[in-house]
């Protein structure tokens with residue numbers, strides 16, 4: 001049975017900051033941010049947006065009534081969840097008007113969460129072929145104002161429906177993975193912002209990729225010629241570039257040139273949005289599907305979540321992949337965003353809603369929003 005991604009939806013907030021303006025405000029050479037880090041814009045969520053509202057928006061962009069009726073599983077991968085007990089998935093039940101006879105939960109393992117969700121969804125559909133699973137990656141990446149990690153922030157969500165006979169991507173179920181206890185990135189429960197040993201994280205990420213590629217070749221007698229595209233976890237686009245470069249000189253030059261060209265197509269959206277944490281690999285997939293993919297291509301996908309878990313798996317682009325993504329809507333959303341000044345971004349960044357907050361619906365620009373915090377409980381609404 002063929003199982004994989006049948007549809008992909010995406011959401012990113014309506015405001016962004018320009019990375020050159022950020023560099024100037026931080027007294028940094030803009031080339032460091034645009035070339036050295038590899039980013040152009042960074043999404044800025046409003047205070048009434050969070051992991052729940054963004055997840056609702058990305059899923060809402062693809063779910064039909066027929067999808068809802070056949071859903072058996074909902075998994076949300078996030079490391080910016082709003083509650084230590086209740087899952088983001090439970091909040092979505094009302095917002096998305098989902099039927100109650102589904103299994104739902106949240107997965108956290110840094111940026112690996114969505115991949116864990118996807119592999120779990122594969123197993124679920126293989127056992128329940130008439131059912132579908134909804135896997136959502138949703139995160140707000142925050143390191144703090146004037147920190148080294150500030151340029152690698154971002155926000156957004158990617159939703160994927162997993163089913164049999166998928167239109168977009170068949171998961172080949174060829175996969176290698178590894179876990180190590182590593183202190184490269186962490187966010188204690190008291191902190192809204194992450195702590196990172198950024199350069200160390202880069203080293204571990206590249207080491208994981210090299211180890212997993214060796215393992216993959218051995219396990220499946222594979223060679224680089226089996227793939228035309230490598231997609232990477234891209235919290236900022238230079239990170240994936242570093243992993244790709246480990247192949248330079250080790251594979252034929254024309255193959256390396258092909259992989260590099262396809263990689264450039266896969267990072268277009270990330271350059272525009274920034275870090276989605278666990279959604280980053282899947283934003284790269286969406287970018288590639290819209291900007292360069294051909295049906296029948298074999299992809300190798302590298303997922304990495306600090307702490308650290310890595311997985312390298314293969315997938316095949318399907319004949320009708322374009323019908324499972326609404327390209328016009330994705331491009332419209334990206335193109336219609338508004339640029340925010342660095343000073344406004346700094347002000348918005350500091351706003352933290354407290355118990356008793358009631359949000360003015362007139363000021364809300366997104367479809368789903370945090371409407372109130374009452375008795376420390378977050379309540380959400382959908383704009384009609």
Ligand code: CAA
Pocket residue numbers: 029031032033035036037079109110111112143148149150151152185196197198199201202205235238277304305306307
């Ligand atoms: N023109 C062009 N390039 C320039 C330049 C200029 N004027 N000045 C500097 N550069 C280049 C540097 O040469 C360097 O390139 P290389 O990495 O290829 O050598 C690059 O710009 C960055 O320069 P620095 O290393 O000096 O920059 P920095 O000290 O400010 O740190 C960073 C950069 C480490 C990425 C930092 O932004 C950071 O720590 N970010 C957070 C990173 C992080 O958290 N990573 C975790 C990723 S894994 C993950 O996604 C986490 C998860 O699971 C949740």
